[in-house]
Amino acid sequence: MKQLALDLQLPEPCSFDDYLIGPNMEAYLALQALADGGGSEGCVYLWGGAGAGKTHLLKATVQRAMVNGLYAHYWDAATTPLDELAHGYELLAVDHVDGLDEEGQIRLFGLINAQREAGRMILTAGRLPPARQLLREDLTTRLGWGLVFEIGEADDEDKAALLQHRARARGCVVDETVCRWLVTHHSRDLGALTRLLDQLDHAALAAGRPLTLPFVRETLREQTPPSVA
Known part of the structure; x- marks a missing residue:
């Protein structure tokens, strides 16, 4: 499995139209x-x-x-x-x-x-x-x-929906299941999640695999350093 392209930094959306x-x-x-x-x-x-x-x-x-x-x-x-x-x-x-x-x-x-x-x-x-x-x-x-x-946070369902919208606007085809899992298991910061999806999409293309939840879990698990006993 190839490492995530950590230098992939597309501009984050910052308009009122794209604000949750x-x-x-x-x-x-x-x-x-x-x-x-x-x-x-x-x-x-x-x-x-x-x-x-x-x-x-x-x-x-x-x-x-x-x-x-x-x-x-x-x-x-x-x-x-x-x-x-x-x-x-x-x-x-x-x-x-x-x-x-x-x-x-x-x-x-x-x-x-x-x-x-x-x-x-x-x-x-x-x-x-x-x-x-x-x-x-x-x-x-x-x-x-x-x-x-x-400024209060939106709920997780709304965040997952907006994350999917942002991903599709950037040309990344991703299932809502992946977005919900990332919001509840990885981060609640939409900016960080948007960047992560860019990286995961790049990794999926490099591996010739669809951006599914099993792929995301596998890729993130390989990026997590082993714990020191």
Whole structure:
């Protein structure tokens, strides 16, 4: 059996059309309005656990804003420290604010102030609500200035259905049984599952076999390192 092609990285979908709304309709509609320039509040904070879909919503908002002609940008604070280049966007989305160091927190505090004073929009996201973030008190106050939405996870059946839809949109023919099994036995993060399906599809093509549940189990079992006694 050939190893999975771990370097296979197709772009993840990040539009509102490809977002599994679940319990997040209010946030979904508010962010669409924000991207359309018609939101009543220009400062929005999203919070929720890993894999809930916060990053997808941030990227979808930026993508829609750019389609509408706005100067918008997604900034992942977990991988790129905030600097002066973050200023000046009509809509700025800053992800993973809970991981900011002291300097990054000061920069974000200034960014929120600058965006509001200029009548521009800022969208931020982290794992905890503002009051529970282990950040500077003045920053947590700013994060709670505008709209705050908890982003909850959809149920497993909806995730499996969307995973199958994403797979087919990327040219991967997969049975819903495989998608349900992956959601319940492997991961609940749709981004990670989408990438995994890409890899499994590539492995199935290389092996000349259909992408069935037995093939998936066999392939993932061979990828799991043996336990050390």
